[in-house]
Amino acid sequence: MERYDIAVIGTGPAGLEAAITAKVRNKSVLLLGNKGSSDKVSKAHTIQNYLGLPNVSGEDMAKAFLDHAKGMGIEITEDKVNAVYSMGQYFAIQCHGGDYEASSVIVAAGMSAMKPFAGEMENLGRGVSYCATCDAALYKGRTAIIVAYDAEDEEEAEFLAERAEKVYYLPQYDYAGNLGGNIEVSVDVKPSSIAYNDGVATLETDKGTFKADGIFILRQQIAPSQLVPGLQMDGNHIGVDRSMATNIKGLFACGDITGAPYQYIKAAGEGNVAALSAVSYLAELKKAQN
Secondary structure: OOEEEEEEEOOOHHHHHHHHHHHHOOOOEEEEOOOOOOHHHHOOOEEOOOOOOOOEEHHHHHHHHHHHHHHOOOOEEOOOEEEEEEOOOOEEEEEOOEEEEEEEEEEOOOOOOOOOOEOOHHHEOOOEEOOHHHHHHHHOOOEEEEEEOOOOHHHHHHHHHOOOOEEEEEEOOOOOOOOOOOEEEOOOOOEEEEEEEOOEEEEEEOOEEEEEOEEEEEOOOOOHHHHOOOOOEEOOEEOOOOOOEOOOOOEEEOHHHHOOOOOHHHHHHHHHHHHHHHHHHHHHHHHHHO
16 A cells, blocks of 8 residues: 555645645645535635735635645545544544545644534444445444435445344434435434444434434544544644644644634635644654654
8 A cells, every 4th residue: 555645634724735745745646525625715715815816716716726626736636534643653543435544634624613413532433433335344234224325325235135024213303315215215314323332323303313333424524633633622622732743643633623713814824834734743754764
């Protein structure tokens, strides 16, 4: 498996700037995120405080960011990250589309407004998972619940249903699909809490109780505390120092995910600092190995 020098998670101003800076420093970069940049940027009206780009629209700014990265030869790998594990000298990155390795990681995934359900974090890894395709093999002849937030998740439900005996699918979006067979779709159902006892996962909702062998929550973004085991948080944000370093050696964070102010120029600046810090870390790592 190819091991990248730096993996950057997120394609907003912080992530793109981190990737560009790392590329300038001649590092191999894995950039994970959406190819369309972040909605927070592209859907903004007029931005007046970004140096060198006065009165620019969000759409134009997003295009400028992406064009800059593309011009540098940086490609975006469109995949959803499920977990990042520190392996000592490198990081293992588990995604929906496959697994990756990098010597250093920069988390620039922005902030998620979604809060975990009651009991979700307590049962993560024991009845609760975030990737149906990753764990589908474990559900042969078993039952599962999927709480989905995007129509793209319907493919995961179909993949899981090929192995599971029954799948309960609870779309949290305007469902217009045609899932059938052993997939039971329940619309307009709002989950509230999760429990796991004696091998049975229980999902409480406003329309009653669902029980299965496991529950998959397919959010588009995972809370950082769940994304990286052992990561030190500062409230709802990732705790970092002025070099954008976290408590995990070789792991850095930048942008909205590190806290206020939630400004594009602040995010880009932190992305630059995080990348330079990652480059310095790689130099130290190489020196220690020689």
